[in-house]
Amino acid sequence: MEAFHLLSRGGALFDKKRFKKDVQLFDKSKSQDKGKGVAKPATDGELPTELDFFKYAQGGSAKRKTDGDSQHKAKKARLDEDMDVDEDAENVGAPEEGEPSSSVPRQRVTAKGNNVPEALYTFAELGSKYNIPSRLLQNLEASGYKQPTGIQAHGVPILLEHRDLAAISPTGTGKTLSYLLPLFASLAAPNSGSNPEHGRGVRALVLAPTRELAHQIHNECLKLAQGRKWRIVLFSKATAATLADKNVRDKVDIIISTPLRMVAALQSGNLELSNVRHLVLDEADRMLDPEFLEQVREVVAACSHPRVQKAVFSATLPANAEKIAMDMLTDPIRVVVGLKDTPLPLIAQSLTYVHDDSSKLPTLLQYLAQPYNPPVLVFVSTQPRASSLAEELVLSGVQNVDCLHAGMSKKEREDAVSRMRKGESWVMVTTEVMARGMDFxxxxxxxxxxxxxxxxxxxxxxxxxxxxxxxxxxxxxxTDEDAPFLKTIANVILQSGSTVPDWILKLPKPSKMKRREMGKVKRADAVNAARRIGRQDAIKKRDMIKGSQRRKERAMQPARRQRDEGKASDVGEDAE
DNA sequence: AAAAAAC
Incomplete structure (x- = not known):
């Protein structure tokens, strides 16, 4: 039981020091065939923002041949065409000039609301029309931002005109800059504490669901803040404490925080939000989940400035979350880029059948034994599963394995992200904590x-x-247990231009009863698995790996069949 | 529908 608690707190099982020896051993023994099994890891350094970011808008040559799935590409092209037709038909966001000539996804954009400001397709236009400080435009250029993406072209003018905004735009399309650029432009200059227009105290607040994401947003802020003495605070226990000093507190410009940290600060009495004029909820649907909602409401209520501008951003916004969001906003404009709740067509997606939980590890090990493009992000459902999977990969000789979940210490988490940013992680095993917003x-x-x-x-x-x-x-x-939810995901895959085996789409829609049953089974399994993991017996674990490797033979047969079927059949036209 | 994350 104690072991289980340790595990839940995290880090206990995947102890770097403990396994360092193993890792080094594996490094040596495998150093000869290193180049053949694993492609050279791509690091952030090799793909600087300035080189790559606007390939999306410019239709550049960032395309890599990751696989030879030409069907996927053909399908993607069709989807893009459809999107262009939609865009013209609705005559929304159809650009006249300055639009990059593009053969890449020019995704459909819809903007609904009263007096929607005109979209602007160059940052220069933004500068002249809205009188954006030249320093900010310089910083933009220095950071490599050349051409606004769809959400930037539409969202920035809306925010610059101090309107409330609900922005839905796919993952990796530059939402962060969409709200940070107008934020800096609106704040105009750092708060000296004596400018009556600026008032006293923090003027802008960005909320995000995880520490890692808040940190990343803070980094983006620092890029735009170059050369001016902005006070931008990444909220933590330590930085919150510095705000006890009223002289410091009065001059803060922007705070980036997670909700609960903010609530704690409000309750400590060291912080007031009555001067906040810009409030952004990043990953809005997540922030409006029941667990976060009360905290977020408390923070929103504390932003009592009569002219506080509110904006919510996400790639997904289910109806219930959208209702809550819209109720919080004043005369909002709703911008949707592409299709809501749909992945980018750029992502080639597939499903792999693994029979049951014990077949997953051998399937993954086999995958990692073949050439792959590091870093690979591996998502699991719980913290203990993340820790133990990472450990088992290390024991199995996989190189540069890392683990990140919220049960780990702040430092462990920071180190893991840092290794990821440096390209030192080849396989990162993680939970939902990394699912949103993180840009590696x-x-x-x-x-x-x-x-x-x-x-x-x-x-x-x-x-x-x-x-x-x-x-x-x-x-x-x-696995078989996932069957009830398979069809839903399959439809999402289909909608974004990848293919799925025909039989999956013919699955009946599961009843609510059935789903509930499956949920219980899974939960019981998870508890059992956690208990099993709790017994920290390395030998036993090795046996387990061997055992599952024996099972691999059988498990891989159906897996391979699924993959082949997936490639052979194009059932895209039958999408619901 | 359920785990994770937030301090």
Whole structure:
């Protein structure tokens, strides 16, 4: 039981020091055939933002040949055509000038609301029309931003005109800059504390669901803040404490925070939000989940400035979340880029049948034994499963395995992200904590080791690849137990231009009763698995791996068959 | 429908 608690807190099982020796051993023994099994890892350094980001808009040559799936490409092209037709037909966001000549997804954009400001397709236009400080435009250019993406072209003018906004745009299409650029432009200058227009205290607040994402947003802020003395605070216990000093507190410009951290600060009495004029909810649907909603409402209520501008952003916004969001906004404009709740066509998706949970590990090991594009992001459903899978991969000789979940210490989490950014992680095993917002430019492949629990989860997880116009690949394992949810995900895959085996689409829609039953089975399994993992017996675990490798033979047969079927059949026209 | 994440 104690072991289980340790595990839940995280890090206990995947102890770097403990396994360092093993890792080094494996490094040496495998160093000769390193180049043959694993492609050179792509790092952020190899793909700087400035080179890659706007390939998406410009129709450039960022395309990589990840596989020879020409059907996928053909399908994708058809989808793009459809989108263009839609765009013209609706005459929304159809650009006249300055539009990059593009053969890449020019996704349909719809903007609904009162007096929708005109979209602007160059940052220069934005500069002249809205009088954006030249320094900000310089920083933009220095950071490599050349051409606005769809959401930037439409969203930035809306926010610059101080309107409320609900923005829905696919993963990796530049949502962060869509709200940060107008934020800096609207704030105009750092708060000196003596400018009556600026008032006293923090003027802008960005909320995000995870520490890692808040950190990443903060980094983006710093790029735009170059050369001016902006006070931008990444909220933590430590930085919150510095705000006890009123002189510091009064001059803060922007705070980036997670909701609960903000609530804690409000309750401590060290922070007031009555001067906040810009409030952004990133990953809005996640922030409006029942667990976050009360906290978020509390923060929103504390932003009592009469002219506070509110904006919500996400790639997914289910109806119930959208209702809550729209009720929070004043005379909002709703912008949708592409198709809501749909992955980018750039991501080649497939489903792999693995029979049951014990067949997953051998399937993954086989996958990693063949050439692959590191880093690979592997999603699992719980923290203990993340820790133990990472450990088992290390024990099996996989190189540069990392693990990241919220049960790990702050430092462990920061180190894991840092290794990921440096390209040192080749296989990153993680939970939902990494599913949203995280932008690792090198990620080419995502594996859903555990089936995602919702369409939203699926869309965000696989959206860690295929960012900023690059192509990506996403594989989702499914077991017999996942059957009730298979069809829903299959339809999402189909809608975004990948193919799925015909038989999956013919599955009956499961009844609510059945789904509930399956949920219980899964939960019981998860508990059992956690208990099993709790027994930290390395020998036993090795036996388990051997055992599952023996089972692999059988397991891989159906898996291969599924894959082949998936390639052979194009059932796209039958989409619901 | 359920786990994860938030301090």
């Amino acid at each position: 430019k090198g990620v080419r492949e995502v594996i859903n080791y555990d089936f995602p629990q919702s369409v939203q989860s699926y869309v965000h997880r696989i959206g860690r690849t295929g960012r900023a116009g690059r192509e990506g690949k996403a594989v989702t394992y499914f």
